[in-house]
Amino acid sequence: MARIFAYIAHKGGVADDSAAELPAVASKIDPAQPPTAIVTGWGAGLDQVCESLCSTYSEVWKIAQEPLAYPNAELVRTALASVLPAGSILLVPHNHFGVDLSPGLAINLDAAYVPDVVEIEGVEGRWLKAARQEFGGLISAHVRCDILTGAVLNIRPGAFRAAESAPAGGRVVDKAAEVGPLSARRRYVETIAAEVGDVDITKEPVLVSIGRGIGEQENIAIAEDLAEAMGAAVSCSRPVVDAKWMDKSRQVGSSGKTVRPKVYVACGISGSFQHLAGLKGNPFLVAINKNPKAPIFRVADVGIVDDMLEFLPALANAVREESVIPGKRGGAHD
Amino acid sequence: MEILVCVKRVPDTSENEIQLNAAGTDIERDDLVYAVNEPDNYAVEEALQIVSRTGGNVTVVTVGGEEDEEVLRREMAMGAQHAVLISDDAFRESDGRGIAALFKEFVEAGHYDLILTGVQADDGCAQVGGMLAAMLDYPFASLVTAIEVVDSGTLKIAREIEGGCKEIHAIDLPCVLSIQTGINEPRYVGMRGIRQVASVPIPQLSAPDLALALAFAGKNNARVVRTDYFVPPAGKGAEILAGSREEVIEKLLDLLKTKGGLN
Numbered sequence: 001m002a003r004i005f006a007y008i009a010h011k012g013g014v015a016d017d018s019a020a021e022l023p024a025v026a027s028k029i030d031p032a033q034p035p036t037a038i039v040t041g042w043g044a045g046l047d048q049v050c051e052s053l054c055s056t057y058s059e060v061w062k063i064a065q066e067p068l069a070y071p072n073a074e075l076v077r078t079a080l081a082s083v084l085p086a087g088s089i090l091l092v093p094h095n096h097f098g099v100d101l102s103p104g105l106a107i108n109l110d111a112a113y114v115p116d117v118v119e120i121e122g123v124e125g126r127w128l129k130a131a132r133q134e135f136g137g138l139i140s141a142h143v144r145c146d147i148l149t150g151a152v153l154n155i156r157p158g159a160f161r162a163a164e165s166a167p168a169g170g171r172v173v174d175k176a177a178e179v180g181p182l183s184a185r186r187r188y189v190e191t192i193a194a195e196v197g198d199v200d201i202t203k204e205p206v207l208v209s210i211g212r213g214i215g216e217q218e219n220i221a222i223a224e225d226l227a228e229a230m231g232a233a234v235s236c237s238r239p240v241v242d243a244k245w246m247d248k249s250r251q252v253g254s255s256g257k258t259v260r261p262k263v264y265v266a267c268g269i270s271g272s273f274q275h276l277a278g279l280k281g282n283p284f285l286v287a288i289n290k291n292p293k294a295p296i297f298r299v300a301d302v303g304i305v306d307d308m309l310e311f312l313p314a315l316a317n318a319v320r321e322e323s324v325i326p327g328k329r330g331g332a333h334d
Numbered sequence: 335m336e337i338l339v340c341v342k343r344v345p346d347t348s349e350n351e352i353q354l355n356a357a358g359t360d361i362e363r364d365d366l367v368y369a370v371n372e373p374d375n376y377a378v379e380e381a382l383q384i385v386s387r388t389g390g391n392v393t394v395v396t397v398g399g400e401e402d403e404e405v406l407r408r409e410m411a412m413g414a415q416h417a418v419l420i421s422d423d424a425f426r427e428s429d430g431r432g433i434a435a436l437f438k439e440f441v442e443a444g445h446y447d448l449i450l451t452g453v454q455a456d457d458g459c460a461q462v463g464g465m466l467a468a469m470l471d472y473p474f475a476s477l478v479t480a481i482e483v484v485d486s487g488t489l490k491i492a493r494e495i496e497g498g499c500k501e502i503h504a505i506d507l508p509c510v511l512s513i514q515t516g517i518n519e520p521r522y523v524g525m526r527g528i529r530q531v532a533s534v535p536i537p538q539l540s541a542p543d544l545a546l547a548l549a550f551a552g553k554n555n556a557r558v559v560r561t562d563y564f565v566p567p568a569g570k571g572a573e574i575l576a577g578s579r580e581e582v583i584e585k586l587l588d589l590l591k592t593k594g595g596l597n
Contacts, residue, residue, distance in 0.1 A: 096495045115459045186505040206595050241516055284595065298566070302572055319590075
């Protein structure tokens with residue numbers, strides 16, 4: 001069996017959560033072989049990360065080079081391609097960095113590439129069987145991947161549970177010397193912080209969140225009206241921002257804000273993993289969608305199969321009636 | 335600037351229910367409505383806007399069959415000057431690497447300063463752009479949300495990263511960029527626009543034109559093969575509130591009150 005490596009993303013001297021999840025993926029590929037961590041970067045932060053990884057990984061390959069101080073995928077790809085042994089299996093978190101790094105890396109390594117893996121079903125000879133999702137999570141697919149010349153597998157963050165294991169007592173192996181000088185035709189300039197909007201959805205306890213199902217810009221008033229009745233704020237998913245109907249600062253998801261409300265009412269949101277990645281703290285999740293097969297119903301606490309454009313105004317009226325005559329409907333006491 | 339945009343025809347999820355066929359081998363494709371992959375429209379729009387500032391041409395290309403011509407015509411109706419269909423039975427069931435190899439050979443036969451793709455297509459793989467860049471040995475950036483032409487050899491781009499933040503990079507031309515949705519507002523294409531390009535001949539390239547790619551394209555060269563589709567396990571699953579709309583609202587109000595949803 002080929003040697004398995006886990007690419008470790010890190011920031012400010014701390015390894016990404018995926019560093020604890022990738023060993024669980026590796027053990028599904030080859031239970032007999034502990035994976036090797038591979039980390040790129042520069043300076044004290046990198047040393048700190050490598051040290052902390054020694055409790056999870058028995059071996060940590062460290063590539064310290066000044067141009068790698070910022071994780072520019074164009075440079076990291078060159079570095080990894082020069083140190084990874086032929087035929088290796090590399091696990092990478094499937095996020096904005098993994099999407100940037102891995103397809104090209106697989107070509108450079110002459111390895112197979114499987115993006116956004118959510119499950120490993122096993123290995124038979126040269127074939128690795130994995131599961132992924134298509135159509136924004138509406139349907140899943142099994143794929144068979146030829147690992148004879150190695151593979152780069154991008155793993156969906158959060159899809160594998162971090163394994164509890166005894167301290168690995170690992171050692172750090174310095175691999176910097178195997179990487180030649182790095183220069184990129186894509187040069188990192190700066191990072192621009194997220195826009196600050198009129199409402200800070202990260203601080204709101206109750207969110208009425210709208211997705212593609214809102215249909216058109218005029219309908220946003222329906223959600224705003226319900227939010228006003230409930231004392232909530234309006235947030236949204238990506239398609240609403242793409243259409244320029246709401247400000248980017250209102251977007252919940254991996255490329256938007258991470259929110260921690262008590263109650264989240266998802267209206268016309270299908271429930272892609274990118275959207276759900278922005279929803280933390282286990283809120284009471286209400287999903288309203290006219291498609292009973294929408295993936296959001298798999299994760300919601302309560303589901304309502306209805307047309308949000310008709311349901312929301314009716315709900316807003318009921319909330320207002322309720323606040324005028326509390327308990328009129330004989331509900332639970334607050 | 336000469337810009338190539340790689341596009342794909344996909345089932346339109348806003349028009350179809352995506353479900354498993356009886357055998358579980360594929361999605362139910364009878365009566366499926368197809369459209370151009372939505373992110374590809376953003377890529378074509380971005381190409382058109384760049385060309386309107388710098389001059390040059392936009393070419394759209396896809397790998398597929400006769401039926402895929404319709405998405406090329408749609409992008410021509412948006413304003414793309416040229417379209418090319420890469421089509422041969424030998425290319426069927428290529429994996430991402432096979433598709434990238436076909437585009438690579440096509441690119442090397444022409445001259446393009448900039449190659450764009452949509453961020454991802456129906457299969458969510460987001461892979462062909464990055465693979466194509468590696469095969470061509472061009473620089474690459476994914477999830478691009480802004481492009482500024484600095485000079486004839488350099489672009490300044492923004493990439494979308496986590497938490498609503500953006501990364502700014504300088505990137506040398508020629509390069510490959512995958513375009514994130516929301517970068518622009520793709521122009522509307524009406525029936526009239528489609529009719530105007532309905533009879534424009536679209537050149538086709540087949541196996542003899544792209545002979546080198548035959549080592550990568552097609553079913554037998556695929557290293558990654560989808561074996562079947564399945565419906566994912568339900569997980570904990572939502573409690574679906576049943577009854578009339580009034581009954582559902584009554585139940586929901588009670589729950590919202592208990593959970594602190596009414597303030």
